[in-house]
Amino acid sequence: MIPEDDLFAQLRDASLALEELKNRQTVGGDSTAVRKIVSAAAYDRTVTLSGAGTKQVFTASFTADRQAFALADLRAAVFKGSPSTPAVLYDDYFANIMQLPGDPATPLLTRWRVELYKQGSGSLTFFLKWVVMSVDTGTVS
């Protein structure tokens, strides 16, 4: 049989531990689970542009598996000539990426407007690959 004093001491310790657990637990740093999501395709968009300053606008989409309005960020990897030759920022292109307003009717969907501007003369075929970092898993297209 556990001595009465020990029993009380153990119950009080357990109560104290629970109180500590129930306090505010800040989540951040290494405790935020983040996923990198890419499609299975070699590239997600392609376009051929001619002349300096020409532009193509794309829409990239991320559909979260579970979380409504999941925090997500899009990166556009840009290639030229083939899906494996990186394009050179400012010499070949620059891009503006803007997140589009979320639609309450489709809370799992996050969309971005991607503006791709060609730099320099001549004609160039670009290949774009979307990379999404999010707090939820999902699909990118």
Add this chain to the structure above:
Amino acid sequence: MITEAIYGDDDPALMLARLQRELVELKGRQLVGSDSFQSYGTSSDGTWDFSATLIQNGRARFRIRYDFDRANGGAISRINAYYRINNPDVMGNPMPRRTSTNPNIDVKWTKTADEPTYAEWELVVANTSAVPATYTGYVKLFITATASGVFSIHAI
């Protein structure tokens, strides 16, 4: 005589019941958000982080690397860069990123890596002057991320 009358709040049966109830509450779904989700803003103490002195059509490239302090499964991270011509007090009069209002120095960047322990961007400073002229662009960086960390700047 009943047990409660002897022990009051220290009744072991009541304490056990309370512990069990609170454990059940804790084992339920724990939502994280609002003031319990922490993100981190990182910037240096200086008025500028790096500069580039460029002749007409000149360009300077930099690799910005943000190493996470502890995260090893990636992070959501964004960078913002302010700049100013010929003046290191960047935030005293930060330039909008519009060539229409700033025809001589342009700054553009793109993220190049999302790795488990760091993120990386490439940033270009360009002299876009229409006439031969030399300008110095001073740049200050601000990073927002779900992980704390430190950034470093490398000319490439």
